[in-house]
Amino acid sequence: MKDFQGKVAVITGAASGIGFALAEAAAARGMKLVMADIEQGALDGAVESLRQQGAEVLGVVTDVSSAASMERLEAATLSAFGAVHLVCNNAGVGGGGCLWELEPDYWQWVLGANLWGVIHGVRLFTRHLIAQGEGHIVNTASVAGLMSAPGTGPYTVTKHAVVALSEVLHGELRNANAPVGVSVLCPSFVDTKIYLAERNRPLPDEKKNDPAYIEEQKLIGEMAGAFFKTTLSPAAVAEQVFAAVEQESFYILTHPGVKDEVRKRMDAILHDGKPSVSGPEAFPLA
Numbered sequence: 001m002k003d004f005q006g007k008v009a010v011i012t013g014a015a016s017g018i019g020f021a022l023a024e025a026a027a028a029r030g031m032k033l034v035m036a037d038i039e040q041g042a043l044d045g046a047v048e049s050l051r052q053q054g055a056e057v058l059g060v061v062t063d064v065s066s067a068a069s070m071e072r073l074e075a076a077t078l079s080a081f082g083a084v085h086l087v088c089n090n091a092g093v094g095g096g097g098c099l100w101e102l103e104p105d106y107w108q109w110v111l112g113a114n115l116w117g118v119i120h121g122v123r124l125f126t127r128h129l130i131a132q133g134e135g136h137i138v139n140t141a142s143v144a145g146l147m148s149a150p151g152t153g154p155y156t157v158t159k160h161a162v163v164a165l166s167e168v169l170h171g172e173l174r175n176a177n178a179p180v181g182v183s184v185l186c187p188s189f190v191d192t193k194i195y196l197a198e199r200n201r202p203l204p205d206e207k208k209n210d211p212a213y214i215e216e217q218k219l220i221g222e223m224a225g226a227f228f229k230t231t232l233s234p235a236a237v238a239e240q241v242f243a244a245v246e247q248e249s250f251y252i253l254t255h256p257g258v259k260d261e262v263r264k265r266m267d268a269i270l271h272d273g274k275p276s277v278s279g280p281e282a283f284p285l286a
């Protein structure tokens with residue numbers, strides 16, 4: 001897809017971070033926007049700020065993990081703009097912890113946002129792109145979809161799945177001769193609010209108001225916040241995404257150092273090695 005002017009972009013997780021930067025980049029190219037997010041207040045602010053920059057924007061409060069909510073997003077998009085050209089299945093949450101200690105509700109929360117969100121986005125929007133004979137889908141995975149770091153289990157499982165889903169989608173569209181592009185975005189660290197992802201986790205009031213939980217989240221916010229400020233900007237990621245859409249690139253590796261890590265993993269697979277990633281500290285910073 002090379003011509004964006006007047007076309008329609010649907011972006012999930014658009015109220016913050018990479019999603020908001022994708023929305024800004026799409027607006028700068030003259031696209032009409034459907035911005036979807038679970039966080040009503042942040043979404044309202046994000047929609048307003050792009051409207052003030054002159055963009056035509058529809059904001060839709062959406063829980064990407066819910067089939068019904070995503071079906072409402074599809075209906076709202078078609079009713080407002082009658083078409084959809086660029087779909088960014090981007091919403092996501094962090095999710096770490098030791099595999100034999102995590103509870104099922106935590107797994108469900110992370111799989112719901114990070115994997116079911118992409119499944120629903122592909123399930124609902126791809127057929128419209130095929131029917132109109134034009135379009136591109138960008139699924140946000142992560143470096144964690146290419147490396148398997150101890151301590152990041154649920155997140156890594158979802159992101160490997162998003163890479164696999166995107167590869168299968170690419171092959172199915174090619175086999176169907178459908179003129180629809182696919183890319184999978186695999187960033188390492190980006191300066192967003194991902195480290196505060198628990199803000200969108202449905203939790204019982206008892207847990208949300210537990211002083212120990214509040215203190216733990218405050219500490220994570222302070223420590224991770226200082227680190228994330230040193231990482232790649234969401235705007236730089238969004239520019240790489242639009243370049244990939246224009247050039248029909250499939251894998252978007254925003255941090256060149258990721259290539260060395262992929263080679264190490266493939267060497268281990270091909271030469272009877274063992275997984276060697278120590279933890280998320282091994283994710284390349286550049």
Ligand SMILES: NC(=O)c1ccc[n+]([C@@H]2O[C@H](COP(=O)([O-])OP(=O)(O)OC[C@H]3O[C@@H](n4cnc5c(N)ncnc54)[C@H](O)[C@@H]3O)[C@@H](O)[C@H]2O)c1
Pocket residue numbers: 012013014015016017018019036037038039042062063064065090091092093094112113114140141142143186187188189190191192193194195196197200
């Ligand atoms: N920041 C990084 O270092 C990094 C690295 C690799 C991949 N990613 C991926 O980038 C994507 C965007 O995350 P970000 O870093 O911009 O974080 P962010 O927290 O700044 O933005 C994520 C957005 O997704 C929304 N969201 C969360 N759950 C949702 C749900 N169920 N339904 C709808 N919206 C929901 C949040 O409200 C938020 O606005 C995620 O898929 C994340 O896994 C981020």
